[in-house]
Amino acid sequence: MDRHIVMRAPLFAALDEETAWRLMDSMSPHQLSRGDVVFDEGDPGDSLYVITSGKVKLARTSGDGRESLLSVLGPGEMFGELSLFDPGPRLTTAYVVSDTEFIALGNEALRDFLTDHPEVAMRMLAGLARRLRRSNEGISDLVFTDVPGRVAKALLDLSDRFGKRTETGLLVAHDLTQEELAQLVGASRETVNKALADFAHRGWITLGAKSVTLLDLDRLKRRAR
Structure with a gap:
């Protein structure tokens, strides 16, 4: 576990290193494979999780069985x-997208910890506020932005968190299927694939297996507006 990566989580960001590492050591480690479920919609909410490696997607399912991917x-x-x-x-x-490791802390233990470290609660609330802001932006995009614009914005968002610089461009190994990427954008797979093919034809991106390399960030940013 790379403790310095985990320190970016709001749960640890307000703590000194010694206190943060002591809290990490008190949390229970878990390791799951792609397709495994951390928890289901409707389960009791009794724990908090921090990802140490891999990816997790959060999704909701409609009454007719359709799935909406909210975030990765x-x-x-x-x-x-x-x-x-x-x-x-x-x-x-919460589904595992790629082989993933995370640490978990039960709510009762977390409440006891926050009693002694109230500044951490403020950081956690700030993190929730940022996620709510992203959700509100996503709702606005569904109303005001066309599908290619939403695809460009999703690629840029994924690149901010998972992008790695290479000799050819910014490699984004998102580990999502075409269907999952379409769910994230809120459009059909066919429409999203058409937008990706157009971006590739224009030389803005190159497509790979569950990955994409961004070649022209400026044009993607303009298309995402």
């Missing part, structure tokens, strides 16, 4: 913390 999270990000501030059943299902 990676190392240094946390999920499941909403139940601490608003006890109740889980609002999403």
Whole structure:
């Protein structure tokens, strides 16, 4: 476990290194493979999770069985913390996208910890606020932005968290299937694939297996507006 990556999580960001590492050591480690479920929508919300490696997606399922992908999270990000501030059943299902390791802390132990470290609660609330802001932006994009614009914005967002510089461009190994990427954008797979093919034809990106390399960030940013 790369402790310095985990330190980026709001749970640890307000702590000194010694206290943060002591808290990490008290949390239970887990390792899951792609397709495994961390928790289901409707399960009791009893723990918080911090990703140490890999990726997790949060999704909701409609009454007719259709799935909506809300977000993809990676190392240094946390999920499941909403139940601490608003006890109740889980609002999403958390699936493992790629082989993933994470550490978990039960709500009761977390409440005891926050009593002694109230500044951490403020950091956690700030993290929730940022996620809510992204959700509100996503709702606005569905109304005001066309599918190619949403695809460009999704690629840029994924690149901010998972992108790695290479000789040819910014490699984004998102580990998502075409269907999952379409769910993230809120459009059909065919429409999203058409937008990706157009971007590739223009020389803005190159497509790989569950990955994409961004070649022209400026044009993608203009298309995402």
